[in-house]
Amino acid sequence: MEIKLTKAQIQKAVQEAYEECKNIKGGVNAHYIPYLANVNPDLFGISLTLLDGTTISVGDTEYKFGIESVSKVLTAILILKQWGAEEVLKQIGADATGLPFNSIFAILLENDHPSTPLVNAGAITACSMVKPHGDSWGKWENIINNFEALCGSRAEVIDELYRSESDTNFENRSIAWLLKNYNRIYDDVPMSLDLYTRQCSVGITAAQLGICAATIANGGTNPVTRQEVFARELAPKITTLISSVGFYQNTGDWMYTSGIPAKSGVGGGVLGVMPGLFGVAAFAPPLDDAGNSVKAQAAVKTIMKKLGLGVFNGDTVTITD
Ligand code: GLN
Numbered sequence: 138m139e140i141k142l143t144k145a146q147i148q149k150a151v152q153e154a155y156e157e158c159k160n161i162k163g164g165v166n167a168h169y170i171p172y173l174a175n176v177n178p179d180l181f182g183i184s185l186t187l188l189d190g191t192t193i194s195v196g197d198t199e200y201k202f203g204i205e206s207v208s209k210v211l212t213a214i215l216i217l218k219q220w221g222a223e224e225v226l227k228q229i230g231a232d233a234t235g236l237p238f239n240s241i242f243a244i245l246l247e248n249d250h251p252s253t254p255l256v257n258a259g260a261i262t263a264c265s266m267v268k269p270h271g272d273s274w275g276k277w278e279n280i281i282n283n284f285e286a287l288c289g290s291r292a293e294v295i296d297e298l299y300r301s302e303s304d305t306n307f308e309n310r311s312i313a314w315l316l317k318n319y320n321r322i323y324d325d326v327p328m329s330l331d332l333y334t335r336q337c338s339v340g341i342t343a344a345q346l347g348i349c350a351a352t353i354a355n356g357g358t359n360p361v362t363r364q365e366v367f368a369r370e371l372a373p374k375i376t377t378l379i380s381s382v383g384f385y386q387n388t389g390d391w392m393y394t395s396g397i398p399a400k401s402g403v404g405g406g407v408l409g410v411m412p413g414l415f416g417v418a419a420f421a422p423p424l425d426d427a428g429n430s431v432k433a434q435a436a437v438k439t440i441m442k443k444l445g446l447g448v449f450n451g452d453t454v455t456i457t458d
Contacts, residue, residue: 140445140454147415147444147456148193151185154439155195164423164431167403170301173203176405176422183436184347185417187456190360194344201340202420203298203404206238206255206428208284208336209263210400210408211349213254213378215283216266217371225374228266228323229259233382238428239308241315248319255382255400257333258321261313264336265322265329273328280336286366287352288345289359299338306334341406343420350408350416353379376410380448387427395438396447407433411446414454 159181167173182196217225225231230250234243239257251258267276284292313330316322322329352359353375357367380398384391391399397417399409405422407430417440421432441447446454 138450138452140452142444142454142456144187144191144456144458147185147187150440150443151183151193151195153443154436155181155183157439158432158435159196161432161435164425166405166422167424167428170298170305172295172298172301173404173422176202178422180405181421181432181436182343183417183419183440184343185415185440186347186351186360187415188351188355188360188413192344192347192361194347197420198343198347200420201295201342202406202422203295203337203402204292204339204341204346204406205337205402205404206260207341207346207400207402207404207406207408208339209255209260210375210379211284211287212260212263212267212280212336214287214353214367214371214375215279216254216263217374218367219268220266222371222374225254228321229254229262231378231381233388235386238385239312241308241312244312244315244319251316251321253378253382255378256385257309258312258316261309261329261333262316262321262323264332265324267332270324273332276332277335280332281339283366284339286359286364287349288341289348289361290345292339292341292345294335294338295340298340299335302334302338303331306330309333343406343418346406346408346418346420347416350410350418352416353410354412354414354416372412376412379410384429385427387429391434395434396441396449397437398448399437401429401433403428405430405433407437409437411448414446414456
């Protein structure tokens with residue numbers, strides 16, 4: 138089928154999704170650290186960026202929240218750039234775990250590789266692969282510069298979040314050392330874990346994440362800055378990773394009901410990629426049991442439904458002024 142959409146229709150869908158979802162109750166803020174527990178649970182924003190750079194933002198889209206696990210997507214792109222798709226498949230993998238983001242069981246089950254860069258284990262391994270080897274400062278520069286290129290503007294670590302994450306990340310320490318035991322950490326272990334913790338503690342806005350999603354949807358070229366951030370051939374690789382495990386053990390249900398590959402973080406962010414069409418991000422702190430934002434999921438689903446879109450629908454979609 139051929140679907141023709143105007144920017145005004147997309148604007149209307151985003152606005153209506155915001156109105157319809159803003160009063161949804163349910164879910165609780167992540168509460169493993171005070172910083173996340175104390176974020177205002179009523180914050181809510183949606184930002185959608187089209188491939189010509191047009192951005193439609195409604196609500197709290199300039200509020201800086203903890204990027205948390207959405208960061209895994211950005212650093213997966215960095216290692217895909219630095220190592221290539223084949224090597225990332227070999228060193229980490231591209232399989233869904235079907236288990237929670239911090240599952241140790243998943244590592245024990247598949248101890249020959251950490252499955253995917255989009256769960257904690259694979260994301261810590263990904264940080265260990267970031268070049269230049271052995272140079273914590275150089276690695277961090279590459280990670281944060283890559284965030285900037287993807288999002289079109291600078292992002293900074295939220296110090297208080299980074300401190301609390303570092304003081305309480307006992308489970309991730311176990312994951313890192315267990316991976317080391319299986320020869321799946323390719324640099325210094327505490328350094329790799331620290332880079333992972335630091336990238337999770339970056340403050341990001343829904344507007345920035347929407348642009349990042351649109352950069353992926355646009356085949357690696359940032360639609361706002363026009364910078365080519367990564368090679369076009371890597372775009373389907375990162376979108377495949379997102380669609381297979383972006384919502385952890387709930388990913389199948391998510392894809393089935395929403396029709397859009399998306400990645401969540403416990404800070405309340407969701408980043409969704411419609412290849413060739415747009416990137417969308419939503420943010421609201423209260424989470425469901427799997428650690429995915431209740432309202433952000435509802436908002437993205439509502440937009441997709443209103444527009445009649447789905448990545449597997451097989452439609453030809455054009456967006457005009
Ligand atoms: N910093 C969190 C962790 O590593 C991120 C988890 C998430 O967003 N799902 O446990």
